[in-house]
Each structure stands twice: as structure tokens, then as C-alpha cells.
Amino acid sequence: MTEATTIFGIRAIIEAIESGSTIEKVYLQKGLRGDLYFQLDKILKKNKISTSIVPVEKLNRLSKHNNHQGAVAKTSPIEFQDLDSVIEKVLDSDKMPLFLVLDQLSDVRNFGAIIRTAECTGVDAIIIQKSGSAPVNSETIKTSAGAAFKIPICKVDHIKDAIFQLQAADIKLVAATEKTEDSVYDFDFKQPTAIIMGSEHKGVSNSILKMVDYKGKLPLLGEIESLNVSVACGAFLYEAIRQRQ
Incomplete structure (x- = not known):
């Protein structure tokens, strides 16, 4: 720290x-x-x-x-970690891998809230892109309730770089998106998994969606067309925990 x-x-x-x-x-x-x-x-x-x-x-x-x-x-108030080293460490452990990839998330308060939920759900690492991503600043730290100091955060040149690294480690990629008819509840989280969340305004980019193993959405029963990204992220993470327990 x-x-x-x-x-x-x-x-x-x-x-x-x-x-x-x-x-x-x-x-x-x-x-x-x-x-x-x-x-x-x-x-x-x-x-x-x-x-x-x-x-x-x-x-x-x-x-x-x-x-x-x-x-x-x-x-930055934190030291970012090397993704290859983190993946290797997780694979060498007895824990079922669970990674979180943030594709161009830009709001620091959403970022902080997601970090907090990720730490609470045992996420092994959060992966962000060097450019275009929300910074880890004092507001991020405050919103995360200090969780930013407790979970590895890795920066990559491009999200696609992280996807290639995760795929090489046989980690399945599931993207949260409304651009699908498939439900998140039909995805098998009882396998090494990386969840990809998109930006507040554009969601997961189309080029990333083409690379994932599964696209899943949450049911929306009201008139609002989408959830706040930190809320949606929490729903995805707790579905993973529910299945794994």
C-alpha cells in the first residue's frame, strides 16, 4: 500500500x-x-x-x-500486479478461479463499488485496461471501503490481451450483455471463469463479445432497459457463488 x-x-x-x-x-x-x-x-x-x-x-x-x-x-495509491503472475498463482492453488474483467468502465464510484463486491465474493483479480479506464484514486478507494488494497488489480495494454491470457489458461469467458437471448443463470460457473463487464454507456464492446465463450443477461421485468453496472456485476458474481456453493 x-x-x-x-x-x-x-x-x-x-x-x-x-x-x-x-x-x-x-x-x-x-x-x-x-x-x-x-x-x-x-x-x-x-x-x-x-x-x-x-x-x-x-x-x-x-x-x-x-x-x-x-x-x-x-x-496510484496501489501497486498494480502482473496478470501472468496472478493467473499462475491462482492456477497453482486449490481454489476454483474467478476473474473479473472491466471493459472501459469509466466511473470511479462504480469502479469502487465493484471492487468492494469482488473482494466480498472472492474474486481472484480484477483486470482493467491502461487507457480509458476509471483510475484508482482516493474516491475509488473510499467507495471500495478499502477493498482496493485487498484484491489484486491488473492493468493490461488492451482487454484483448487479457482475454488471450485467460483463454490460454483454459478459463471460460462470460460477458454481461443485453445483446443476447441467453440468461446468465444458464451458464455453468462451476468451472474456471472470467466475467466481463462493460462500460456504463456502451456495455461490452462488440469486438470483445466476438471472443467470449458465453453471453448472458439478467432478467429485467420493469420499464428501465438496463441496470447500473455495479449492480449487474454483483448479480453475476453472486450467481457464480450460488452455483459454486
Whole structure:
């Protein structure tokens, strides 16, 4: 467990990345130029670190008006784990594997709620994509009730990378989606499983849906067309627990 930190100044951010700090996101001033900036830009792209172009006023707030040189970075309060190592560790144990893959989930409160439910249901690891995913920040930690410190969270370059790794380990993939007539209750969770949940607005992407072993949906008996993703995730996870018990 580490403390989340704000780093300001281009050279300081470069040094933090090169020293192995887990950078969650870098905020850059629009129109930034110069040799040092181009060096930072190259390192950010090489390490696939998420960036956002923001007005100088936001940088002033983030850095509390310290000399930020047009760049402010936020470190992650947790250390992300290597997916291959986690899969190997789980397969070597006596436990039936249960992974959770989040495809471009963007809301930190949904993320925190999902982390909390995942920890309560014995999920072995949560897998997210490096870019486009909700960050693990103080609000995520708070909403998770501290569960973010108790469950492995793995970052991959692309969700497809995780799917290939899980498939190579003979782990079945079930996607939560309304784009199917099949019920989640018909899927056999009594086997090594990874549940895939999609983003708040688009759900699981079509390219990912083409790769999974099963697509399942929850029954909706009212007029609202979909559940909140954290609620749906909880329903899927507890169906897995129900079957396995």
C-alpha cells in the first residue's frame, strides 16, 4: 500500500516514471512545447500512461500553484500486479478461479463499488485496461471501503490481451450483455471463469463479445432497459457463488 501523490514539473514526472512509480494519469497544459516536454511525451507514450490536456487553471489547482511547468501527475495509491503472475498463482492453488474483467468502465464510484463486491465474493483479480479506464484514486478507494488494497488489480495494454491470457489458461469467458437471448443463470460457473463487464454507456464492446465463450443477461421485468453496472456485476458474481456453493 502506498499513498497517492501529486507530482508537478516535467523533469520530476520523468524521474518518477523512470524510477518505477505507478503513474495513474498525467495532466498537460495545452500547447506545451520544448525539448523537455518532447522527452516526457515520448516516455508517456512508451509506458502507455494516460494523459489529459487541460487549461492552466486546473494545473494551478492540482499543484496548489507550485511551479508545474505545464505538467502534473497523479500516482496510484496501489501497486498494480502482473496478470501472468496472478493467473499462475491462482492456477497453482486449490481454489476454483474467478476473474473479473472491466471493459472501459469509466466511473470511479462504480469502479469502487465493484471492487468492494469482488473482494466480498472472492474474486481472484480484477483486470482493467491502461487507457480509458476509471483510475484508482482516493474516491475509488473510499467507495471500495478499502477493498482496493485487498484484491489484486491488473492493468493490461488492451482487454484483448487479457482475454488471450485467460483463454490460454483454459478459463471460460462470460460477458454481461443485453445483446443476447441467453440468461446468465444458464451458464455453468462451476468451472474456471472470467466475467466481463462493460462500460456504463456502451456495455461490452462488440469486438470483445466476438471472443467470449458465453453471453448472458439478467432478467429485467420493469420499464428501465438496463441496470447500473455495479449492480449487474454483483448479480453475476453472486450467481457464480450460488452455483459454486
